[in-house]
Amino acid sequence: MAHHPTPTDRSDEAAYEIRISGMLGSRWAGWFDGLTVRDGGDGTTVITGLVADQAALFGLLQRVHGLGLPLISVARIDPGTNPRS
């Protein structure tokens, strides 16, 4: 039987920064699973934090889309923050 790596052997976790048009305010942090929600200036909001994997990232983007907020940018930040990679 082949050895299957356990899920903790590797991680797809990564930090992302999502910038959206519209001012949300930090009260939305709970809605976005505890990520940081801050004012990005110029009427934008920046959501940052670790997401478990790509599926979680797309779930997050769907939440943004669900509020009808235009997306400005999505960027992966500082891959060094993932200690296991």
Add this chain to the structure above:
Amino acid sequence: MPAPLIETKLFAPVRREGTVARSRLIAMLERGARSKVTLVSAPPGFGKSTLLADWLGVARAEGRALGWVSLDGSDNDAASFWMYLVAALQRAIPDAEALTEGGDPRPGPTDVATAIVNALAGVPSQTVLVLDDYHVIEEPAIHEGVSFLIDHLPSNVHVVIATRADPPLPLARLRARGELVEIRAGDLRFSQDEAAAYLNGPMALGLHAPDIAALEGRTEGWIAALQLAALSMTGRADAATFIADFAGDDRYIVDYLVEEVLERQPPRVREFLLQTSILGRLTGTLCDAVTGGSDGKATLDALDRANLFLIALDDRRRWYRYHHLFGDVLQARLLDEQPEVVAALHDRASAWFERNGDLPEAVGHALAASNVERAADLIEVAAHDLRVNRQEQTLRRWLDVLPDAAFDDRPMLAMVHVGALLQTGETRHVEDRLEAAERWIAAARGEPERNAAIAAGMIVRRTDALSHLPSQIALHRAGLATFRGDVTGTIANARLALDAAEEGAPLERGAAAGILALAQWASGDLEAAHQSWSQSAASLAAAGHHADALGVSIGISDVERAQGRLHAARRTLERGLRIGTEAEPPLRGTADMHVGLAELDREANDLVGAAAHLAASLDLGEANGLPQNAYRQRVATARLRVAEGDLDAAVELLDEASRRYDGDFFPDVRPIAAVRARVQILQGRLDVARAWAEAAGIAATDEPTYLREFEHATLARLLVAEGSDAGVALSERLVAAAEAGQRSGSAVDILVVLALALHARGHEADALAALDRAIAIAEPEGFARVFLDEGPPMAALLTVAVRRPGASAYSRALLAGTTTGARVAEARRQPLIEQLSDRELEVLRLLASDLDGPEIARELYVSVNTLRTHTKNIFAKLGVNSRRAAVSRATELGLLGNRARR
């Protein structure tokens, strides 16, 4: 019991009083109704559902049939999705009786879609099917099925997809063909005129043009925002001040406005809105359960009257949901203001759904509450119905999020997880779960033991099923051993399961005997496998699982063929065919019986019979086949092509067969690659065949084993073709092994190559002796193609054989077979009374292919309906009443000429 339908999901919303008439968009939808698909794609709050409700009023007035499905996350399970889609169509078109899902255990993505296409083709009325909130669908198999449905849609049916994001369907193709009408955010935004019509019309706010322009500008025509703004202004004396503040604020528009609206509500209503925002659907008593109040119904009615973003889900206004956007904002506020109460609210909702018999919703809320105990209890109870309804994807999603500890004291739940894991071939976690269940195995013995276990912490919700625990554990252990290729472990555990299963548990016994048979077969003990399988078939039939019993018939006939008992194999398959076709619709697995009989007909050199059985198998459709049939049917067709001399077509079919390979736990005793290598040897492509042997890792010096017997016999053929000496020794060892294992079917295959090997080396007397031994086995059982497929070398040997005094009639018949070809050539030729048109001949050739109905229609660029007309005419002219008979008759008449191929 079939899964209960949530009726509200099938309820098409009705036009609300005070909706702004949008004639431009209605005209677009009408244009869409004349094409195939309309896509309404925009973020929430753009009035998608409202517009569709408005338009459906028009469509209804014109007598079009309407089906509506409001999709939600639970429809990400193909079984659930298609169940609702079929239910919506059944309500729309009650006379489309054929719209039923055949209770098929493992339908492929396009199977249900095919059935729907066929059923809709016969319906005369114009039909509109709306799939609302399609963006919740993520399951690729569902997209595949919907793409298929759209591709094959009859011209009287029109699909409308409302979604927040463009779905992964072949939109570009539809666009290019002009079959898609799109209504997007830009189309849906309120123009300034529409904003004015709304604000000063139904909302009667009496606003001036500059105020309207300011509102329209700030909201960018986003309807939900305009509605919220209007609500905030209702009854306000200072509308102008409000507009100025609003226009000058840059906060998230909905947040700002919801705050405005909430501020104007009494605290009790405000609290009600926040607390009930966790619910996907709302009704009075559910709201009471969640809020702890008693005025849920009255509050919902009041919110409905105040137009506070409630959407009625039925025409008696019992069920509602919040507008998604409003609900999301409320929920975000709840999470921010009272994070500590959220879990308790979900718990109460879960309890309400449990009391009201909606276990899936109850599980969903329990998981949202992170209440593992509650979720685990509910899943254990819900598992049975979910499995019966094939909603295993849902079951897996739930089980996978439970922590490992949840299974430790729950043996029955652990077994549910093991079953779900093994079903998809996953073995990780299986061992842990089995060990967890084994710790409580004593509890199955009787009531005192059970009570002792419960006192020690065991949790079981379905105590009635506890007595099956030991046999289930053993059965799953056998299954796990099978996955690991551990034959000894499989046999030992399957025996345990068989012993542990009570007399009154025929299903368990049938399953255990089946696994035992597979392992015995894999270890080469054909007689034991035959016995176990016969026992399995009897138990499965006693349990009423006739389709599974057909699956067992395949195994029995395979073993019988290996034993050289072709007549017995024929009886097995014919009995299966009888049982399968007596049911209406035919049992799943009937197609497999035809494929097995086609193989037997082909071996007997009855190529017409083989072609007819293969056509009959295709006629039943892919959904009728058990998992193995997709590849077996192609292998059987390929071997028929070999017999007909079309080797290129055979290789092509074998390539396709290997892509469709699903052994369904059967030992792979005749690998497709080896079958293909034999064809390549016949083609003279010895280098390719040699590459196969290297890749397969077999050598002439290997010890013979049953599992690799067919491959070794193929290698022997290669050696003979290469002119090597080694073929003789290898064949002799293989014959000895086959005879020792009483595998006459294998023996005749190997004796043939031994005879050819000896003849090629110039040992004519020995060659003839080997040939005689082969014929001695072959004659009583009617083996023929095993000789004939060898072509000229066999013809040469047979020519020598028949010259001997006292040569058998059988050898003369075989020689005749090699020289005159298939029976096709001797077929009687009677002229048709009415000739077939060119188009009908084209259809006929496709009927002889392995395409199914909708595929043929696509190939010909006609509707399934038109195809039916052609088929009917062809049947009439040929004087037949089935595809199988038509192909058979056409073959006899030589109408197929150069055979149609894919």
